[in-house]
Amino acid sequence: MDFREDFLQLVWKYQYFDKRGLKTTDNEIISITKVGFHNSGGGPDFLEATISLNGLSLHGHVEIHKRASDWKQHSHDSDPAYNSVILHVVWEEDKPVRRNDGTAIATLELKGRIFLDVWKKYRDSLDFRQKLPCASGISEVPDIIRFSTLEKALVERLEEKSNLILNILNDTKGDWEETAYRWLFRCFGFKRNADSMQELAELVLYKTLKKHRPQVSALEAMLFGQAGLLPDESSEPYVDFLKKEFAFFKEKYSWDRAMKYQNWDFARVRPGNFPTLRIAQLASILSKAPDLHGCIFEDTQDFESLKRVFQVEPSDFWKYHYSFAGQAKKAADRKISNTVIHLLMINFVTPLWFSYGRYFDQSDWKERCFDLLQSLPAESNSIIGLFENAGWEAGNGFDTQGMIGLYKNYCTPKKCLQCKVGQSLIKAD
Structure with a gap:
């Protein structure tokens, strides 16, 4: 065998x-x-x-x-x-x-x-040719084992993200507000533009933006200019204004390095996720949040108060644009959708809380993460679909984040026998 x-x-x-x-x-x-x-x-x-x-x-x-x-x-x-x-x-x-x-x-x-029954269960319960090797028997595993498996996978996933955040904290010499700012930008880049977004945040420090916080146009000028996204030529008066503003700030802050358009991925993302629109949304968030550290670590006690931090609308220019190329015929709502806000709660807020608790050795932040995730709706993607097709329904964000961690760290590398679900399936009678 x-x-x-x-x-x-x-x-x-x-x-x-x-x-x-x-x-x-x-x-x-x-x-x-x-x-x-x-x-x-x-x-x-x-x-x-x-x-x-x-x-x-x-x-x-x-x-x-x-x-x-x-x-x-x-x-x-x-x-x-x-x-x-x-x-x-x-x-x-x-x-x-x-x-x-x-x-x-x-x-x-x-x-x-x-033991022969262990051989048989191993053979019948795990098919390593499948993306989810235990799919045929996963619905038979007791709920308590599945929950503890998800909890373990979720903690491991949070620890992985926490390592990235603590590296940023080290780069910022222990500045939690600057760290939260850079992590926010990385999360707004989602998969395709995460690295570029983080680089932009490193080029334009949060303490610099805070000096001009009420003026969203000033924030846009600095961010788009340093991102290398302001076009050389444009028929839009607002774009010309941003270019002039950026020239002023570039000299004021002695910026001698900027990104290029080629650093950004537009081709493989939908217009609603274009980096230009995401940067405009970030500028609006930062112009309305007087204290990013306070918003994330002190003032927000529940999901609804956190949600309000991200319920912003970018400047009027973006009602007719996704980028600086071309103008739409009709105005559209460019607010951050509830789906994206939920993803930000999952990918931005909870890893920060977890890292904060880990750094200061305060375990209640871990429970706070669990409470928030359990209050969020379940995500919907191809990974979650694999589990649901096998009979394991996800009820909330806690479940889906656990499933994603389980799939990436155990199912994909076929570490099924290091997983409590796999161990349960072949347990001797």
């Missing part, structure tokens, strides 16, 4: 094999006192295990392989970190192996010992 090495790791971790008359391949009697701690980092697979060989107690690490020859193939024979391995657990011993110090390793062969 074909299987992955992590299947053997799970078999060892939960001892899903027949231990009667257990002996090593050298015919030594073996008993297992402690299986060890599963190691997800570098080094042996299980740390601090305890076994006895012919009555002699040994304490050390356990390494798992499909075939014994994988020891040498993975270069463990030349790595001193594996000298503390006391047991080599394999499906079959096709070749004797030794440690880096030349000593022999006790080897346990699991071939013919793994």
